[in-house]
Amino acid sequence: xxxSTAQLxxxxxxxxxxxxxxxxxxxxxxxxxxxxxTPGDDPVGTTQILPLxxxxxxxxxxxxNGESAQTRLALEDSTxxxxxxxxxxxxELAIQGNNGSxxxxxxxxxxxxxxxxxxxxxxLANTADSSGEYIFAGHNVKTTPFTESPAxxxxxxxxxGQRQVQLGTSQQVSMGNPGDEVFMNIPYSGGGTQxxxxxxxxxxxxxxxxxxxxxxxxxxxxxxxxFLSVRATVGARLNTIDNQRLVNEELVLQSESxxxxxxxxDYAEAISRLNLQLVALQASQQSYSKIQSLSLFNYL
Amino acid sequence: MLSTAIxxxxxxxxxxxTTSHNITNANTExxxxxxxxxxxxxxQLVGNGYVGKGVDVTAxxxxxxxxxxxxxxxxxxxxxxxxxxxxxASQIDSTFGNVDVGLAPALDNFFNSxxxxxxxxxxxxxxxxxxxxxxxxxxxxxxxxxxVEDLRSGINRQLESVTTSLNGIATSIADLNKAIVTAKGxxxxxxxxxxMDQRDVLVxxxxxxxxxxxxxxxxxxLNVYVGTGQSLVLGGxxxxxxxxxxxxDPTEVEFSLVTGSTVSPITxxxxxxxxxxxxxxxxxxxxxxxxxLGRVAxxxxxxxxxxxQLGDDLNGNAGGLFFNDVDxxxxxxxxxxxxxxxxGAINITLNDVNQLNxxxxxxxxxxxxxxxxxxxxxxxxxxxTTADLPRTTATEGFTLDLTGSVASGDQFMIRPVRxxxxxxxxxxxxxxxxxxxGSGNAVGDNSNALALAALQSQNTMGGGTTTFLGAYGxxxxxxxxxxxxxxxxxxxxxGLLNYAVDAQQGLSGVNLDEEAANLIKYQQAYQASARVxxxxxxxxQTLISTIGR
Numbered sequence: 011x012x013x014s015t016a017q018l019x020x021x022x023x024x025x026x027x028x029x030x031x032x033x034x035x036x037x038x039x040x041x042x043x044x045x046x047x048t049p050g051d052d053p054v055g056t057t058q059i060l061p062l063x064x065x066x067x068x069x070x071x072x073x074x075n076g077e078s079a080q081t082r083l084a085l086e087d088s089t090x091x092x093x094x095x096x097x098x099x100x101x102e103l104a105i106q107g108n109n110g111s112x113x114x115x116x117x118x119x120x121x122x123x124x125x126x127x128x129x130x131x132x133x134l135a136n137t138a139d140s141s142g143e144y145i146f147a148g149h150n151v152k153t154t155p156f157t158e159s160p161a162x163x164x165x166x167x168x169x170x171g172q173r174q175v176q177l178g179t180s181q182q183v184s185m186g187n188p189g190d191e192v193f194m195n196i197p198y199s200g201g202g203t204q205x206x207x208x209x210x211x212x213x214x215x216x217x218x219x220x221x222x223x224x225x226x227x228x229x230x231x232x233x234x235x236x237f238l239s240v241r242a243t244v245g246a247r248l249n250t251i252d253n254q255r256l257v258n259e260e261l262v263l264q265s266e267s268x269x270x271x272x273x274x275x276d277y278a279e280a281i282s283r284l285n286l287q288l289v290a291l292q293a294s295q296q297s298y299s300k301i302q303s304l305s306l307f308n309y310l
Numbered sequence: 311m312l313s314t315a316i317x318x319x320x321x322x323x324x325x326x327x328t329t330s331h332n333i334t335n336a337n338t339e340x341x342x343x344x345x346x347x348x349x350x351x352x353x354q355l356v357g358n359g360y361v362g363k364g365v366d367v368t369a370x371x372x373x374x375x376x377x378x379x380x381x382x383x384x385x386x387x388x389x390x391x392x393x394x395x396x397x398x399a400s401q402i403d404s405t406f407g408n409v410d411v412g413l414a415p416a417l418d419n420f421f422n423s424x425x426x427x428x429x430x431x432x433x434x435x436x437x438x439x440x441x442x443x444x445x446x447x448x449x450x451x452x453x454x455x456x457x458v459e460d461l462r463s464g465i466n467r468q469l470e471s472v473t474t475s476l477n478g479i480a481t482s483i484a485d486l487n488k489a490i491v492t493a494k495g496x497x498x499x500x501x502x503x504x505x506m507d508q509r510d511v512l513v514x515x516x517x518x519x520x521x522x523x524x525x526x527x528x529x530x531x532l533n534v535y536v537g538t539g540q541s542l543v544l545g546g547x548x549x550x551x552x553x554x555x556x557x558x559d560p561t562e563v564e565f566s567l568v569t570g571s572t573v574s575p576i577t578x579x580x581x582x583x584x585x586x587x588x589x590x591x592x593x594x595x596x597x598x599x600x601x602x603l604g605r606v607a608x609x610x611x612x613x614x615x616x617x618x619q620l621g622d623d624l625n626g627n628a629g630g631l632f633f634n635d636v637d638x639x640x641x642x643x644x645x646x647x648x649x650x651x652x653x654g655a656i657n658i659t660l661n662d663v664n665q666l667n668x669x670x671x672x673x674x675x676x677x678x679x680x681x682x683x684x685x686x687x688x689x690x691x692x693x694x695t696t697a698d699l700p701r702t703t704a705t706e707g708f709t710l711d712l713t714g715s716v717a718s719g720d721q722f723m724i725r726p727v728r729x730x731x732x733x734x735x736x737x738x739x740x741x742x743x744x745x746x747x748g749s750g751n752a753v754g755d756n757s758n759a760l761a762l763a764a765l766q767s768q769n770t771m772g773g774g775t776t777t778f779l780g781a782y783g784x785x786x787x788x789x790x791x792x793x794x795x796x797x798x799x800x801x802x803x804x805g806l807l808n809y810a811v812d813a814q815q816g817l818s819g820v821n822l823d824e825e826a827a828n829l830i831k832y833q834q835a836y837q838a839s840a841r842v843x844x845x846x847x848x849x850x851q852t853l854i855s856t857i858g859r
Contacts, residue, residue, distance in 0.1 A: 014819020016337050017812060024808070049407035049790030050400060050797060056407055056790050060414050060783040067418035068766070071425050078429040141433055143754060149747065151432055151754030173756050175429055179767060182760070185429075306826035 022298035029291040036284045045275045055272045062269045069258040069265075072177055076251040076258075079175040082185045083244050083251075086145055089137050090192070090241040094234060096131050100124060100210055101230045107217045108227070114220040121217035128210040132156055135193050146189030149173070155189045156207070164207040166190045177254040183247050187240055196236050199228045206233040312846045317364030318839030321348055324367045325832040333825045340511035342372035342818040344503055372503040376526070378814040379510060383517040383524075385807035387582035390518045392800030394587025396793065398461055399595055403793040405457055406599070407786045413606070414786075416450040417779055419443050421766040427746050428759035432624065437741035444632070448734050451607050455731035458600045465588050465596070466563040470553050472519055472585055473565070477550050479516045480534070483509060484548035487531035491546070494530040501530070516542075521582030537579030540567050551576065558644040558723035562592075595792055597728075598686070602668045602785035604640065604727035605771070607734040610778055612637040612663040613770045614762065615737075621745030621758025629745025629758070631737035637663060640730035641708065643673075646721040654714015656722045665707030665773055668785075670725045673710065677718030682710075 038047055049056035106112075107120045135156045138144050143151035149171030157165050168189050174182040198204035209229040216223040325346040335341040349368040353360035405411050423443040426436045486509040493502035509532060516522050516534065525533045527545065534543040542549050549569040556562035564577040565585075580586060611633035618632040641658040656673060660666070669686035682692040682703060692703040700711035708726050738744070747755035771781045 012816045013821065014336075014343075014815045015822040017815040017819050021812075048400070048404040048793070049786050050403040050793030053787050053790035053794050057783060057787040060779060060786060063409070063414060064418055064766075064779050067415075067422060071422040074422075075425050075429055078426075141430060143432055147754065149752035149755035151752070169752055171751060171755050173431070173754060174760060175756075176425060176760060176763060306823040310826060310830070 018301065022294070022301065025294045026291065026298065029287060029294055033284070033287045033291060036280060036287060039275050040277070040280055040284065043275050043277075044273055046273045052272075058272055059269065062265045062272075065265045066262050066269070068179075069262045072258050073255050073262075075175045076177050076255050079177075079183060079185045080248060080251055082139060082145065083248050085137070085139055086186055087241060087244045087248070089134050089145065090237050090244065093131060093134050094237045094241070096127050096134070097206070097230060097234045097237060100127050100213070101227060101234065103127075104213055104223065104226050104230055107213075108222045108224060110222070117217040117220050121214045124210060124214040124217065128207060128214065131193075131210070132158070132207060135189060144168070144189075145186050146192055148188040148190075156193065158207070162211070164194075164205050164211075166194050166205075177251060178258065181250075181254055183250055183254075187243070192236065192240050196229070197232050199225045199232075204229065206230075206236075209233060312843065314362065314364035315839050315842035315846060317351060317366065318842070319836060321346075321365045321367050322832045322836040322839060324370070326829070326836065328370055329825050329828045329832060332820045333822065333829075336820040336822055336825075340507050340514065341820065342374050342503065342507055342510075343820045344370055344372050346370050369500065370503065371501065372507065373818050374506075375814070375817055378810065378817060380524070381810040382807070382814050383514055383522060385803060385810045386514055386517045387521045387586070389800060389803040389807045390584050391582050391587040391590070392796050392803055394584045395591045395595075396796040396800050398465065398588070398591045399789065399793040399796050401461060402458065402595065402599055402789050406454060406789055411450075411453075412786070413447075413450050413454060413603075413782050414779060416443075416447040417766075417782070420447045421763055424759060424763040424766075427744060428756040428763055431746040431756040431759055432753050434741050437624075437744045437746075440744060441736065441739065441741055445736055448633075448736065451603065451731040451734050454603055455600065458596050458603075459732070462561075462592060462596050465592050466561070469563045469565075469585065469588055472588075473551055473553050476516065476519050476585075477548075479512050479519075480542050480548040480550070483512050483516070483532070483534060483543045484546050486512065487543065488546040490530045506530075517583060519583045520580050520585045537567075537576050537581070540574075540576055540579060541569070542567075557646045557648055558721075560647075595789065597670065598668055599785060599789060600731065601670065601725075601727050602781070602788070604730035604732075605666050605668055606778055606781050606785075607730040608637045608640060608660065608666065608727050609663045609771045609781070611635070611730075611734055612660070613765055617758070617762050617765060618745050620749055620761070622747040622749055622751060622755075623745045624742035624747075624753055626753070628749065630743065632744070634733070634735045634737045636730045636734045640728075640733055641726045642724075642729055643710075644723040644725070646723070649720045649722075650717040652714075653716050653720050654712055656724070657711045657713060658724060658726060659709050659711075660707060660726060661702055661709050662704070662707040664770055665705060666727060666771075667706060668727075670723060670728060671706070673722040673724055675716045675718060675720045680710075680716075682706075682724075 035047075039045060046052045046055055046059070103120050103124055107117055107124075112120075135146055136144060136154050137146065144153070144155050145151075147153060147155035147168035150168045153167055155166055155168035157167065159165055166189055170188045170190065172184040172188060173186060175185050177183055193207070194205040195203045196206055196209070198209075209226065213223050213226040213230070216226070325348070328344050328346045332343050346367055347369045348365050351363040351366050353362050406413075409415060420440075420443045423436075423440040427433075427440050430436045486505055490502055490505050490509065493505060494500070513522060513524060513532070513534065516536075520536050522542075523535045523539070525535070527533060529545075531545045532543070533541060533545065536542045536551075540549075542551075549567055552566050552568055552573070554564050554566045554575070556564050564575065565580060566573045567576045577589065580589065615631050615633055615635070615637075618629045621629040623629055637660050641660055643656045643658050645653070645655065667684065667686065669684050671691075672683045672685060674681050674683065678695060680692075680694050680696075680701075681690050682694075683689070684691045684706070691706055692701070694701045696712065696716070700709050702709040706726075708724075710724070744759075746759035747753060748757035751757065766779070767777060769776055769780075771778065772784075776784070
């Protein structure tokens with residue numbers, strides 16, 4: 011086939027330009043470490059990248075959610091632990107005060123300690139977290155949940171709300187327990203329920219009057235049982251959070267490795283491709299200069 | 311004998327001149343090599359036979375094949391069409407799919423910050439972060455939309471400037487036609503090769519702008535047609551193309567052909583070339599991208615607001631709008647400028663954002679029926695009469711109504727989502743107004759925040775088939791596919807163009823080695839003729855010296 015001189019030159023330069031453009035792309039891939047530089051490079055692969063990124067971001071957030079619930083539940087756990095210690099001490103004092111050999115003065119002294127413990131328990135029930143939310147107030151977190159009225163009755167002003175936290179796409183866990191469930195609705199030996207503060211109040215009142223209180227111990231133990239069972243659910247939830255965190259982390263890891271296989275560069279392949287392209291460019295440059303130096307005019 | 315030798319000298323001078331013309335134009339764009347045709351002169355009858363009287367140049371022709379040139383022009387048009395498309399598409403592609411610039415990360419961050427509010431519903435800092443994440447999400451909508459708008463106005467400017475060069479080329483072709491006809495007449499039918507080459511270059515420049523067809527005339531002029539056969543150049547006169555404005559949307563540049571006093575719209579007919587590519591990318595990429603982005607904005611604002619209003623804020627008041635009511639303000643109906651002057655307006659309200667499609671619609675009234683044409687797939691999705699108004703088209707998620715009257719031939723362009731991404735904004739800036747609690751619940755409740763956060767994973771779009779991110783992902787992959795296609799098609803067309811140019815240049819291009827050989831050939835022939843003259847001289851001297859003694 012006949013070839014025009016200008017075309018011969020143009021072909022040579024076009025070939026070099028094409029090689030250079032391929033090289034530039036490989037170089038971009040190598041410098042970013044990404045196989046897909048824009049969605050146009052691999053539209054099919056790209057459709058998976060966005061949802062994978064979302065999964066990673068979502069599950070990391072679930073883990074953050076879990077951590078925030080953990081802080082809150084850990085505070086509840088330790089508060090319940092202290093409340094159990096107090097109630098155990100009240101129970102010891104009740105046994106001590108029911109000893110027949112004690113006189114009125116002894117019982118008054120015991121009653122004093124019981125009242126102090128009652129105040130401490132009240133303070134624990136009104137525990138607030140670092141952001142000033144009462145942890146045993148249901149949703150009514152900004153109002154002191156437990157108060158004693160001038161008439162001497164104990165009131166709960168919180169509600170029955172339980173804040174949930176999202177641990178996974180379909181997994182939620184409560185961040186706390188409403189206060190009435192912990193301190194108010196405790197089975198009463200006299201029938202129905204009674205709050206733990208009233209139980210302690212009754213005990214103190216009896217001892218101040220130098221009266222033995224045999225039923226108090228039952229009610230105090232019922233309160234302790236209640237604390238322990240609430241604490242057990244808190245422990246179970248902490249476990250759930252831990253387990254779910256592992257699940258989420260596994261999911262993140264899997265997604266990240268899938269993502270990497272889609273968008274990350276296979277360096278070995280890219281480097282050997284780079285070498286091949288360098289050789290091709292060199293070859294086209296050399297052939298260009300060789301061919302261009304040939305001309306019949308050189309011999310005229 | 312002397313005159314025979316002189317005829318050789320003259321002919322080979324011409325041949326050498328043509329060869330050197332070829333050599334000097336080896337790199338001239340569009341130049342076709344020229345060849346000298348030699349022929350014997352009419353012989354002289356002498357007694358018993360004819361004696362040859364020498365050589366004549368019968369013609370100087372360019373080596374040219376109209377089919378090959380047409381092929382080059384056609385492929386030039388397709389190549390520049392795809393390249394114009396790709397140049398715009400690749401810009402959209404690289405921003406919308408970008409991990410840092412695209413919408414996806416902003417959407418993720420926004421929903422993550424909702425979880426942080428759910429974890430700590432009374433925390434003002436957490437609420438503040440939510441508002442600023444929402445605001446940066448809105449900024450992403452604005453930025454992406456602005457990019458599309460900038461490209462759109464860039465395309466409009468390019469179309470304007472392309473029109474100027476197109477008209478310039480058309481005029482030049484007409485002028486060349488005149489010059490060629492005159493030159494051909496003056497030369498008694500001999501071709502003005504160089505002028506014809508120049509005209510071919512202009513036609514190819516025109517083909518870069520739009521598809522052209524040409525028809526050579528017997529007088530040497532060339533008629534040029536664009537579109538589906540609209541004549542741009544007829545002999546020595548050229549029509550002009552003017553830019554006009556779309557009948558619905560005055561920001562869109564379109565074209566009309568002006569022939570004498572007749573002005574006819576030609577936009578729909580113009581295909582191929584840079585103009586075809588730009589019109590195509592505007593319609594099939596920019597419009598759809600903006601609609602798809604706007605659809606996410608409308609759905610997010612509407613769905614989020616609906617849930618937000620079900621909750622209570624930090625002050626115990628019922629939640630208000632979180633995003634502005636872009637679902638009310640953005641849907642737009644544009645009447646045609648050709649509508650009857652007395653005709654009224656069509657109003658649109660969205661009634662189900664879940665059903666919205668990535669499309670604009672054209673509503674036509676034929677005097678008795680309205681027909682609603684979905685532009686994305688050009689299918690008629692609803693037909694109704696004025697008695698049916700207000701009309702809800704359930705599959706498209708909106709309701710149309712009429713203020714005033716309509717007349718036959720009225721048309722309206724309906725854009726339910728096009729302008730939403732530009733206008734989405736926050737309706738609140740007080741962190742306390744975030745309705746995180748369930749209705750009637752105290753401030754520590756986070757159930758509404760959880761419900762809002764859950765919207766991230768719910769199929770609230772595309773008729774319950776996809777999430778916000780999923781719908782955005784469809785947009786990104788659509789752009790990716792179109793960008794990829796235009797790149798691949800452009801490369802394929804470029805390859806075909808190279809073949810066509812190779813074939814055309816193979817025939818018409820100058821090969822310097824060949825010309826060098828011709829140079830030697832004609833030089834030798836010239837020398838030989840000169841030698842004949844010297845032989846004639848010797849013969850004459852012989853005669854003189856013999857007789858003169």
